[in-house]
Amino acid sequence: MVRIFIxxxxxxxxxxxxxxxxxxxxxxxxxVGEQASGGARSLWLDLxxxxxxxxxxxxxxxxxxxxxxxxxxxxxxxxxAFALLQAGAQGYCHVEAAPGQLREIATVVEHGGLWMPxxxxxxxxxxxxxxxxxxxxxxxxxxxxxxxxxxxxxxxAHGASNRExxxxxxxxxxxxxxxxxxxxxxxxxxxxxxLALKVNNIPTYNIRN
Amino acid sequence: MVRIFIxxxxxxxxxxxxxxxxxxxxxxxxxVGEQASGGARSLWLDLxxxxxxxxxxxxxxxxxxxxxxxxxxxxxxxxxAFALLQAGAQGYCHVEAAPGQLREIATVVEHGGLWMPxxxxxxxxxxxxxxxxxxxxxxxxxxxxxxxxxxxxxxxAHGASNRExxxxxxxxxxxxxxxxxxxxxxxxxxxxxxLALKVNNIPTYNIRN
DNA sequence: GCCCTACCTGTACAAAAGTACAATGTAAGC
DNA sequence: GCTTACATTGTACTTTTGTACAGGTAGGGC
Numbered sequence: 001m002v003r004i005f006i007x008x009x010x011x012x013x014x015x016x017x018x019x020x021x022x023x024x025x026x027x028x029x030x031x032v033g034e035q036a037s038g039g040a041r042s043l044w045l046d047l048x049x050x051x052x053x054x055x056x057x058x059x060x061x062x063x064x065x066x067x068x069x070x071x072x073x074x075x076x077x078x079x080x081a082f083a084l085l086q087a088g089a090q091g092y093c094h095v096e097a098a099p100g101q102l103r104e105i106a107t108v109v110e111h112g113g114l115w116m117p118x119x120x121x122x123x124x125x126x127x128x129x130x131x132x133x134x135x136x137x138x139x140x141x142x143x144x145x146x147x148x149x150x151x152x153x154x155x156x157a158h159g160a161s162n163r164e165x166x167x168x169x170x171x172x173x174x175x176x177x178x179x180x181x182x183x184x185x186x187x188x189x190x191x192x193x194x195l196a197l198k199v200n201n202i203p204t205y206n207i208r209n
Numbered sequence: 210m211v212r213i214f215i216x217x218x219x220x221x222x223x224x225x226x227x228x229x230x231x232x233x234x235x236x237x238x239x240x241v242g243e244q245a246s247g248g249a250r251s252l253w254l255d256l257x258x259x260x261x262x263x264x265x266x267x268x269x270x271x272x273x274x275x276x277x278x279x280x281x282x283x284x285x286x287x288x289x290a291f292a293l294l295q296a297g298a299q300g301y302c303h304v305e306a307a308p309g310q311l312r313e314i315a316t317v318v319e320h321g322g323l324w325m326p327x328x329x330x331x332x333x334x335x336x337x338x339x340x341x342x343x344x345x346x347x348x349x350x351x352x353x354x355x356x357x358x359x360x361x362x363x364x365x366a367h368g369a370s371n372r373e374x375x376x377x378x379x380x381x382x383x384x385x386x387x388x389x390x391x392x393x394x395x396x397x398x399x400x401x402x403x404l405a406l407k408v409n410n411i412p413t414y415n416i417r418n
Numbered sequence: 419g420c421c422c423t424a425c426c427t428g429t430a431c432a433a434a435a436g437t438a439c440a441a442t443g444t445a446a447g448c
Numbered sequence: 449g450c451t452t453a454c455a456t457t458g459t460a461c462t463t464t465t466g467t468a469c470a471g472g473t474a475g476g477g478c
Contacts, residue, residue, distance in 0.1 A: 049360035051352060074363040075408050096367060104320045113317030113324045146424060159403040159413035175426050194368040196402050200411050204368035384456050
């Protein structure tokens with residue numbers, strides 16, 4: 001089974017290689033034609049940094065090539081997901097999905113199944129008046145934080161600057177920095193952006209997490 | 210992986226055995242509890258010769274047991290399939306599906322995917338697409354960005370530093386900064402954390418924006 | 419009492435991030 | 449040919465962020 005990633009940068013992300021060591025990559029859909037055109041293959045479209053119309057267009061074009069298509073997005077968007085699936089994609093996932101999940105998705109779509117994140121399925125079911133007990137995955141690392149650190153982390157996770165946090169908690173900016181450094185250490189992140197993403201449970205490009 | 214068929218007759222059909230030589234069978238859902246309750250398993254409900262309300266009820270009960278559920282019907286019916294999937298089934302197929310297809314379905318649902326006949330997929334998505342979009346807006350401001358800016362924004366939104374973005378896009382760090390400043394202006398955010406949150410559609414505390 | 423942790427703060431410094439002002443090249447459209 | 453939008457880069461600068469090293473306080477457990 002050949003997995004071909006279509007990415008405008010023409011380079012494979014590390015997670016893709018971790019998932020599929022023999023993955024191929026092309027920078028444009030037109031270059032896919034030659035690659036394993038006869039055999040079994042799946043197409044993985046990196047739709048991050050693409051406008052909405054172009055995303056739909058790309059998926060439609062890819063779907064017409066006869067191989068299962070997985071749409072990979074940078075900014076998750078529910079309404080978009082269904083549009084892309086309707087346009088012919090068999091899978092919809094985050095562009096930085098973990099390698100293990102990528103392999104699951106591959107298994108599913110290459111056997112004719114649909115794959116989308118559990119929250120999307122839940123969303124659909126919710127709309128359908130079905131009550132599903134949702135066990136939203138928390139971020140377990142947050143339990144390592146002291147209560148004060150947690151306060152700071154929450155603020156960072158919602159875009160507050162050090163100065164604002166200091167004012168909010170009525171402490172010095174210096175103290176805020178101290179807390180933040182401790183948080184970085186405990187959560188193994190390197191800066192406040194990654195902290196914000198981790199608290200909000202959003203994957204980052206960085207492997208060292 | 211254990212496949213348990215729930216069939217009122219208490220007998221396995223030939224096709225099921227052909228597909229899964231080690232398949233189990235029970236005549237009622239209540240008998241499932243004991244079978245491989247801890248390990249990985251999938252439940253295959255034979256819903257042929259069942260009234261509509263009972264079908265729904267069975268699927269709901271089966272879905273609550275924590276294993277993927279495949280609803281197998283004798284007389285395929287679109288609206289019914291829809292209801293059963295809403296009720297928690299991960300798969301929907303004909304009770305006399307070919308062994309090969311059964312195995313495909315097993316692979317899909319046991320990896321978290323949805324499986325249903327191709328013609329139903331389109332129906333399913335068409336309805337979803339009509340129902341979902343109104344409820345959750347995407348981030349319309351992102352359309353103001355140029356394609357290059359969008360690439361940069363996506364990278365920022367996933368924790369990349371300016372240097373990393375520069376390397377990824379093969380441009381200068383200075384150029385990255387230029388793009389980022391333009392993005393801030395267009396999206397009315399003041400720093401990269403807020404940008405990251407906005408792209409990921411996460412609200413910020415933002416007092417003075 | 420002593421130890422440990424959480425919490426707080428200071429000075430100083432290094433490293434990013436972000437802005438101001440300016441400039442070049444290119445491609446598309448009128 | 450001209451205009452406009454986009455992408456790119458430079459120098460120089462301010463601000464913010466983050467770290468290193470050091471220290472002080474308060475409370476709980478032993």
